[in-house]
Amino acid sequence: MSAIRKKLILVGNGMAGVRAIEHLLKLAPEAYEITIFGSEPHPNYNRIMLSSVLAGGASMDEIIINDLEWYRSFNITLYTGHTVTSIDTVERKVYTDKGIEARYDELILATGSNPFMLPLPGAEKEGVIAFRDIKDTRIMQETSQKYKKALVIGGGLLGLEAARGLLHLGMEVSVVHIHDYIMERQLDEAASVMLRKELEEQGMKFLLKKQSEAILGKKRVKGLLFTDGEVAETDLIVMAVGIKPNIELARKSSIKINRGIIVNDYLETNIPGIYAVGECAEHRGIAYGLVAPLYEQGAVLAKRLAGVPTEGYTGSITSTKLKVSGVDVFSAGQFTEQPGSRALRYQDEIDGVYKKLVIQDDKLIGAVLFGDTNDGAQLFSMIKKSENIKGKEKELLLGISGDALASPKGNRLEGMADDEIICGCNGVSKGAIAEAIQSGGCTSVGQIKACTKASASCGGCKPLVEGLLQLYAGDHVVTVKEGICGCTTLGRDEIVAEIKRMELKTVKEVINVLDWSNEEGCAKCRPSLNYYLGMLWPEEYVDEKESRYTNERYHANIQKDGTYSVVPRIYGGVTSPAELIKIAEVAAKFEVPLVKFTGGQRLDLLGVKKEDLPKMWEELDMASGHAYGKTLRTVKTCVGSTYCRFGTQDALGMGIRLEKAFERLNTPGKVKLAVSGCPRNCAEATIKDFGVVAIDGGWELHIGGNGGVHVRATDLLCVVKTDDEVLEWASAFLQYYRENAGWNERTAQWVERVGLDSIKQALELKEERLALQERIQKTLSLTTDPWKQIVNEPELRKNFEELSQPETV
Numbered sequence: 023m024s025a026i027r028k029k030l031i032l033v034g035n036g037m038a039g040v041r042a043i044e045h046l047l048k049l050a051p052e053a054y055e056i057t058i059f060g061s062e063p064h065p066n067y068n069r070i071m072l073s074s075v076l077a078g079g080a081s082m083d084e085i086i087i088n089d090l091e092w093y094r095s096f097n098i099t100l101y102t103g104h105t106v107t108s109i110d111t112v113e114r115k116v117y118t119d120k121g122i123e124a125r126y127d128e129l130i131l132a133t134g135s136n137p138f139m140l141p142l143p144g145a146e147k148e149g150v151i152a153f154r155d156i157k158d159t160r161i162m163q164e165t166s167q168k169y170k171k172a173l174v175i176g177g178g179l180l181g182l183e184a185a186r187g188l189l190h191l192g193m194e195v196s197v198v199h200i201h202d203y204i205m206e207r208q209l210d211e212a213a214s215v216m217l218r219k220e221l222e223e224q225g226m227k228f229l230l231k232k233q234s235e236a237i238l239g240k241k242r243v244k245g246l247l248f249t250d251g252e253v254a255e256t257d258l259i260v261m262a263v264g265i266k267p268n269i270e271l272a273r274k275s276s277i278k279i280n281r282g283i284i285v286n287d288y289l290e291t292n293i294p295g296i297y298a299v300g301e302c303a304e305h306r307g308i309a310y311g312l313v314a315p316l317y318e319q320g321a322v323l324a325k326r327l328a329g330v331p332t333e334g335y336t337g338s339i340t341s342t343k344l345k346v347s348g349v350d351v352f353s354a355g356q357f358t359e360q361p362g363s364r365a366l367r368y369q370d371e372i373d374g375v376y377k378k379l380v381i382q383d384d385k386l387i388g389a390v391l392f393g394d395t396n397d398g399a400q401l402f403s404m405i406k407k408s409e410n411i412k413g414k415e416k417e418l419l420l421g422i423s424g425d426a427l428a429s430p431k432g433n434r435l436e437g438m439a440d441d442e443i444i445c446g447c448n449g450v451s452k453g454a455i456a457e458a459i460q461s462g463g464c465t466s467v468g469q470i471k472a473c474t475k476a477s478a479s480c481g482g483c484k485p486l487v488e489g490l491l492q493l494y495a496g497d498h499v500v501t502v503k504e505g506i507c508g509c510t511t512l513g514r515d516e517i518v519a520e521i522k523r524m525e526l527k528t529v530k531e532v533i534n535v536l537d538w539s540n541e542e543g544c545a546k547c548r549p550s551l552n553y554y555l556g557m558l559w560p561e562e563y564v565d566e567k568e569s570r571y572t573n574e575r576y577h578a579n580i581q582k583d584g585t586y587s588v589v590p591r592i593y594g595g596v597t598s599p600a601e602l603i604k605i606a607e608v609a610a611k612f613e614v615p616l617v618k619f620t621g622g623q624r625l626d627l628l629g630v631k632k633e634d635l636p637k638m639w640e641e642l643d644m645a646s647g648h649a650y651g652k653t654l655r656t657v658k659t660c661v662g663s664t665y666c667r668f669g670t671q672d673a674l675g676m677g678i679r680l681e682k683a684f685e686r687l688n689t690p691g692k693v694k695l696a697v698s699g700c701p702r703n704c705a706e707a708t709i710k711d712f713g714v715v716a717i718d719g720g721w722e723l724h725i726g727g728n729g730g731v732h733v734r735a736t737d738l739l740c741v742v743k744t745d746d747e748v749l750e751w752a753s754a755f756l757q758y759y760r761e762n763a764g765w766n767e768r769t770a771q772w773v774e775r776v777g778l779d780s781i782k783q784a785l786e787l788k789e790e791r792l793a794l795q796e797r798i799q800k801t802l803s804l805t806t807d808p809w810k811q812i813v814n815e816p817e818l819r820k821n822f823e824e825l826s827q828p829e830t831v
């Protein structure tokens with residue numbers, strides 16, 4: 023005879039409560055007779071994914087976590103569409119709005135949160151909604167079929183994800199935000215401004231520092247009135263200004279509440295036999311609003327109910343990732359500096375990357391990442407573990423290489439405990455993923471996603487999942503080809519092939535014809551398409567300035583304080599007294615605060631106002647040094663045989679010849695050259711993209727070097743005898759790189775990826791080299807100096823003089 027099971031009731035059929043039940047069923051499948059009540063008319067679904075449903079990335083069916091069959095298979099009695107309205111804590115009974123009465127031995131409250139609705143006059147009008155559940159999502163989808171304009175109040179995570187979804191549905195969307203920068207609860211101002219600019223490029227509009235006063239319209243919303251008297255017309259208002267724990271039921275039942283239902287480390291309320299978990303619970307003064315901590319709570323509660331020893335729940339550090347395609351934003355822990363902490367920042371204006379680490383007592387306590395969030399999960403793990411990072415700060419700021427996650431040296435993932443959570447959104451541990459790989463035979467991220475749900479929601483854990491795959495599946499890992507960004511599933515080669523085949527000639531055309539999910543494109547795909555089109559159609563393609571980063575639009579490097587730097591071209595690093603006097607006079611006239619020699623043997627005039635740029639270029643009357651773009655930067659030289667007693671060849675002459683040959687060339691990543699006059703290699707040619715080193719009777723040609731964050735020495739491509747051969751091979755190599763590398767891929771990464779042999783093979787035949795040389799010369803013959811063009815064209819010049827506001831990105 024089986025033992026009598028205790029009755030367990032769960033109020034709230036949402037993410038946290040049902041997750042606790044799932045754990046419990048694993049620990050003590052026979053212990054309880056379980057009944058679940060849920061107000062919503064659906065089985066348990068992944069609320070997080072509503073943003074993806076709205077943005078077209080998932081269907082409603084795909085977000086169901088547990089279908090009705092799951093409840094049946096565990097003999098769970100499920101009441102959907104039933105709201106529990108009261109609890110008799112003495113008789114241990116609950117009552118629903120549909121007249122059901124049920125007795126419990128143990129009761130879990132997992133009632134979640136309610137969206138905070140601003141109490142504005144007119145808030146009851148048709149077309150004013152929140153974004154919390156399937157119903158709200160459906161209303162937005164239906165509204166977009168009939169109406170055009172939408173306002174989202176609140177520029178937090180939810181508001182931005184709602185706005186992105188509405189844009190996808192074809193609506194004109196403005197985000198109304200109360201502060202001067204968005205996502206202020208997760209980002210510092212620098213990252214926030216970069217994010218806003220990217221979202222603006224995607225078509226989102228922003229009304230910042232706006233306080234809403236009233237909702238206008240008769241039956242249906244027509245507009246929003248602000249306290250400054252302005253009115254924004256709209257057909258839909260989505261309020262996303264935060265949430266408040268749903269504690270009504272607890273309040274009516276004498277359960278102790280504050281902001282949420284107060285619980286101890288075992289998720290127990292003040293009433294014996296009643297527990298609270300999820301967003302409705304307040305633990306040590308905090309009511310969480312993200313799933314990862316709620317899943318941690320659920321695991322502890324399940325242990326408690328199963329009688330399994332547990333140390334209890336002690337609180338969580340949280341991390342967030344904005345789920346907007348084409349925009350990578352990550353924030354974790356304490357992301358602002360406080361007394362006693364310090365911040366390290368890295369900002370790459372060209373690639374649109376910003377990173378900030380906050381450090382206290384040699385430990386990482388917070389991080390903000392924009393543009394490159396690959397290291398997010400790893401940094402978050404370090405924050406949670408309070409790891410000492412002394413001496414590693416720079417490496418962490420500049421990027422943990424993906425390989426380091428799995429490499430024996432990095433050993434990070436190997437050293438992680440099996441129960442450490444890898445995917446916070448879905449509560450998947452390292453052990454579960456390892457098992458899926460080792461016993462379940464998973465060999466790709468997609469299979470692990472299907473098997474464990476890891477990486478199925480925000481995608482922030484994907485680098486860690488990939489690292490585990492490398493660790494446990496090694497050579498068997500199946501790398502699934504990915505799209506160049508979240509807007510498309512097509513990879514670089516497919517896109518280039520399609521552009522050629524269909525003769526597509528503009529960025530817009532590519533986005534439309536190749537069925538991008540985001541019709542505006544994003545900060546990753548727009549510049550890459552602009553590059554591929556220019557590379558493929560050098561004669562017809564008109565460069566799209568709006569698809570380039572600020573530095574490339576203004577032909578100068580923007581600085582921290584919004585001023586610019588001017589670097590004129592100094593061929594081979596060789597100048598003259600007259601040129602130096604001219605530069606000095608211009609610097610003095612425009613009161614340039616700093617003049618500096620660069621590592622590439624040129625002069626950098628820093629601190630120039632944007633409106634002064636064309637005037638300075640005019641007076642300098644020198645070519646642009648292109649110190650700001652993905653193009654040929656510098657050709658560093660040593661003095662060579664002209665003066666040096668060791669020199670075997672004329673390094674200066676060769677450097678100048680190469681620089682004159684390839685200046686203004688657009689390339690996938692920036693390109694640096696160097697020429698040394700003998701094997702002593704004083705010009706450091708073996709850490710350049712293309713390095714030329716003189717030997718007795720000829721030149722060695724080296725490729726794929728890099729002196730930046732990840733230092734790479736070059737590979738020897740070949741040895742040639744004459745100066746003309748150097749030009750021929752350099753032309754062929756650079757054009758082959760232009761035609762085959764991915765946008766933003768430096769030669770070092772490209773050579774590693776495709777292999778030296780394949781490049782040698784491609785350039786082996788003279789006729790191939792000459793064909794490549796012809797194509798590069800065609801492209802080069804069509805280029806003009808951008809500074810001279812702006813100086814001579816009043817329309818272009820006006821852009822600088824009118825736009826005197828400093829830009830920050």
Ligand SMILES: Cc1cc2nc3c(=O)[nH]c(=O)nc-3n(C[C@H](O)[C@H](O)[C@H](O)COP(=O)(O)OP(=O)(O)OC[C@H]3O[C@@H](n4cnc5c(N)ncnc54)[C@H](O)[C@@H]3O)c2cc1C
Pocket residue numbers: 033034035036037038039059060061062069070071072073104105106107132133134135153154155180268271299300301302310311312313314316343345447480
């Ligand atoms: C669009 C959107 C995107 C999000 N994205 C992320 C993200 O990327 N990452 C992240 O970590 N978090 C995200 N969140 C937050 C996350 O979804 C919540 O933290 C999580 O769902 C909370 O789980 P819960 O079980 O506490 O509450 P819920 O999931 O809200 O479940 C509570 C359930 O209880 C029901 N209920 C309430 N009262 C009663 C009652 N008296 N009787 C019966 N049933 C009742 C409610 O109807 C609801 O179904 C997102 C939220 C939204 C809305």
Ligand SMILES: NC(=O)c1ccc[n+]([C@@H]2O[C@H](COP(=O)([O-])OP(=O)(O)OC[C@H]3O[C@@H](n4cnc5c(N)ncnc54)[C@H](O)[C@@H]3O)[C@@H](O)[C@H]2O)c1
Pocket residue numbers: 140175176177178179180181183198199200201204205206207232233234262263264265310311312342343344345480
């Ligand atoms: N990607 C994710 O992790 C994700 C996505 C969606 C939602 N969520 C979670 O869902 C919950 C709700 O999200 P949220 O963005 O509504 O909450 P939030 O509290 O994080 O952000 C609300 C934002 O609205 C702004 N605001 C407040 N009053 C305003 C007003 N009167 N006018 C204009 N702006 C105003 C605030 O300044 C704040 O930036 C949060 O817990 C959030 O963490 C997370």
Ligand code: SF4
Pocket residue numbers: 660661662663666667668669670673698699700701702703704705
């Ligand atoms: S590389 Fe050789 S030629 Fe050039 S400066 Fe050094 S020693 Fe002289």
Ligand code: FES
Pocket residue numbers: 444445446447448476477478479480481482483484
């Ligand atoms: S952490 Fe969000 S999907 Fe894994």
